[in-house]
Amino acid sequence: MTSDPDGPRTHLSGDGGSVATTEPTSSSDAARVSPVDVFFKNLTRTAGLGLLALIAAIAVFLVVKATSALNANTGHFLTTTEWFPNASPPFFGVAALLFGTLLTAVIAMVIAVPVAVGIALFITVYAPRRLAMPLAFIVDLLAAVPSVIFGLWGLLVLVPRMDGLQMWLTDYFGWIPLFATDNGAVGRSIFVASVVLAIMILPIVAALSREVFLQVPIAHKEAALALGATRWEMIRAAVLPYGKPGVISASMLGLGRAMGETIAVALVLPASFGISWKILAPAGNTIAANVANGFAEANNTGRGALIASGLVLFIVTMIVNMAARAVIARRREFSGAAS
Amino acid sequence: MSTTTVSSTTGTGGGLALRGQKLPNAAFPVIAVGAVVLTVLLYLVTSIDSTIQFVLISGVLYLIGQTVASVLVEGSRRAADRFVTTLVYLAFLLAVIPLVAVLANVIAKGVGRLDVGFLSHSMRGIGARDAGGGIYHALIGTLEQIALASLFAVPFSLLVAIYLVEYGRGRISRTISFFVDVLTGLPSVIAGLFILAFYILALGQKPSGFAGSLALTILMIPIVVRAAEEMLKLVPHELREASYALGVPRWRTILKVVLPTALPGIVTGVMLAVARVAGETAPLLLTIFGTDSINFNPFSGPQSALPLYIYSQAGQPQQTAVDRAWAAALTLIALVMLLNVVARLIARMARVR
């Protein structure tokens, strides 16, 4: 039976049309394959394998160069909070740095994700169509602002302006351990660094969420509206359930990016070592920021120690990124089976 | 609003309730003014003293006022809808304000120091406290490093993308594709640490612009591979078949038919990748060492780069250095935005055709 859309109604099909890239099988036309063809195929394949070799090399060289420093280390690398790799004997550990990395990134995500989902909803559902495209374009452009500029702005503009808010928070909410400070001292804190990170990952999370919201089939939205749903109820019944895996995945990619962000954090945080939940106090450091701050005065063991910390960051971001991809992949299977 | 009343109004069929109670349009400005006035009062009696709080508090008060009014007049469903609508608009404002503020601050603070002299002088012999100096050496470094990185990354990435789209089947291609994703998520500082470990520490080379460009290459590869892959997939299969049917061998088909068709999209992807790595600081910090002098040779001796220049100037306490940082930031943003806008224009033009 043919479908009969009256007038130019648009039907979005749920199954995203992927382009078939099948080609004549090499066995059937093996006779025609020229030596140049074989060479070209092998060339591209070598490049592909070269990419695998590159990843392997990254892992191997990080491990190799970290090992000598780790052998010289007199502290326990994973539990020590101090960082004295240049001393003799060297004494250092990644605990405080890893704590700071995770804490800043998680707070950044908690701030950024709701706002990013709001932006994505604004662009896909609320904004007039004429406005939606330019707004999406601006958000995309902001994703391109280099991180050193966010760092510069965070340090020189945002930090002084956040003092009032931070003092107010610690004055009135200081009874919550997270907002406690020592004698009300606030400043270049984990909180401010997280706000800067949140601003930085906002565009990417918003852009990815927008993509999944745009893919919500019109049929689902119309089903909700035809039942007498308000716009918000339509979003809750049709848009959010469909977009949830995509948003989760986007958030985790944003988390990964926040954890690896270096320069902006290095500029904002005062580079102290220690594990503290007082996010308003002027303290804190992350693995990446410590590499930027500690590199200049690092001796041979110091560089090895930084590489060792980089290896930890590499592993943690890889786990987060893989989890993000797994969420999206499962969703693809799900929607593929359903349609 | 009990459940029974709802079912009876819709169920008994005694007339259609098409009209709902609705708040008059004038109500919303009134609530907004009320929220601001209340915030001002709070401002006077408590210790609120920053604009950020002022905006946040009046926003929250407006939200509360509107929701209460809506629940009373329009019912809870409509109130929820209004609440979320306002929240979404606020989220958008909340996001746009800092993002625009970054751009506005950079322009406002950078434009005063940015002139021809700034672009054409290096920092040689200039202390942090001195007024002169410029970014010429950093500009040279950045341009050479991103040119070298593109030279390495683009052909390599194109070959990988061609393999994935045209030849890749089965395990190997899936593995490669997976690791392209891994590279996409690689923190840029790790790329720098790898070049440090491999090129400088293991091979015993000195820091140079070349070492920096190697780190940038690693960061460019996944972006270009993904962009090229997407574009190659969009080339219609019929085009390839038409070429095969004419007896054109596969490699010529790919080079003469498929690649040219996908070219505008690939160019866009490359430019976006260039824009992305042009602003990278962390990998360069570890690989090019930085210098105050002009060094045209990327293969020997330390070089500077714009992002690195901003980083080092921003860390100085002197206002003269900070001014230089802002001016350099403005230059960098202009460069990156230019690349972005041109890249997207190319993409748009190609789509129209």
Next chain:
Amino acid sequence: MATRIDVSGLTAFYGKFKAVSDIHFSIEPKNVTAFIGPSGCGKSTVLRTLNRMHEVLPGARVEGRVLMDGEDLYGPGVDPVNVRRAVGMVFQRPNPFPTMSIYENVVAGLKLNGTRKKSLLDERAEESLRGANLWEEVKDRLGRPGAGLSGGQQQRLCIARAIAVEPQVLLMDEPCSALDPISTLAIEDLIVKLKSSYTIVIVTHNMQQASRVSDTTAFFTLDKTGDPGRLVEMDKTEKIFSNPAQKRTEEYITGRFG
């Protein structure tokens, strides 16, 4: 709970494109009305103006009046949300919410309207599923995803979802065009059964279907591509299919054009 519909001077636009022009007709309560006509004649558009779903599409707007029991759907102060609650709709392709179970799909509209009481929801779910001739097939697996049903069952689930909120009018936009003949028959039986409680308007591409299920038939056409669709005639179904007043109608139903 059935309602009379009077449409006058109805013109619908998609942006600058005029999809249908100056439509007038009336529909009696507890009556099945079929809209037939060639592709692009605007019959689905007219259907979608009857519950203000037309305006959901970007740039779409409507002129004219649609009265339901004398009240204009497009009058000032009328809330489209209330309109859609009173006028249910079933779409061309079955569109159960993919993330919801069968049960959740049926009660989705009730929950939106604030019904929370479990016993009431259960009662209404069974009632609606029985009403949609689906209860016997799904009563043991109400918690399973709605998307797991066959196409015909999904469409009956969508009908159950629509009648669960007890609308006054039920609109169906080619409800069988994506279904096999057996499922189509099940839906047609259902339409005849639902007629006793609802005013039903159905758009169909299939003239046999129109003659089987409807009391009244409206024939729409367009003069040439790009022109707005118009209503040619509307009459008792037997009359349209045996002795239509207009020559265009006769040509269409005898298969000479369209």
